[in-house]
Amino acid sequence: MFDLFLAIENSALGLYVRESSWGFAIALASHAIGMALSLGVILLINFRILGFVKQIPVLAHTALFGTAWFGFVINFLSGIALYSSHASKYSYEWIFMLKLSLLCLGGIFMKLTMDAFRATPAEIKVKIFSVICITCWLGAVVTGRLMAYFYSV
């Protein structure tokens, strides 16, 4: 596996993001914008489902899902770019693995929340899914930010 990670790191993309003056900074800035777009929508609809902000009907928020997906795609691509720059390092960091796991769980629980809401909006299950969804996504933000502080040497 380590050879694979080294190959990724020494690919054209990995080299560019790591060695060029602006590659890493551009990828990071894009990653922050994608986060704002996707997390913004995800947090808003989940807070609505939990009953904190009642101004817009829950399903009217789905008009914003395209924006959330757009943000996700930006972060998927900029995330690959960032990963490729230090693949042999990030692949062995527990905090990065935690971040990826939380991302997957966050996505799954967003889907579970919406499906449960569409089927039986009043059931407590919807809110439990929603709380787990928010926790996973915020956890992904926090663990992502903390990658700059926790690292294996």
Next chain:
Amino acid sequence: MAINDVLQVARDSFLGHFMRDDFWVWPLMQNLHFIGLCLMFGPLLAIDLRVIGACRFIPMKGALSLIPLILGAFTINLITGILFFFGDPFRFFYNFSFQWKMALVALAGVNALWFWVGEHAKLSQLADGEQANFQAKVIAGLSLALWIGVIIFGRLIPYLE
């Protein structure tokens, strides 16, 4: 009192020490700053995309009533932002990216005021699916562009010094 003296006072203040003396305070505030940004962007997108017309079936009145949420989230970032500044005033004050970020925050503030004074009352009357007027759309577009600019220059602070 020269500006550097003011910056030195900020650096030596209680808040300056609070930010620097314990290693984990800085990353904690960074995380709050990121979460505040995410909280702020949801309602911002709902309002601006509704006004622009990309999401015109979000009820306008409901979207506009999310403004306090934006202000609340902005307050989190204002407070954590002021804390960063006190923690390392010389770095931020003379940082090119930080200067641009602050300029864009100020412009976004003026733009929001223009929205509030010029468009808010008219927009609350808008029916579902109805298009906003051109001036309101320009303000909403500027709002998104300026806040995305704020994110970019904020994230580039470590790279433009």
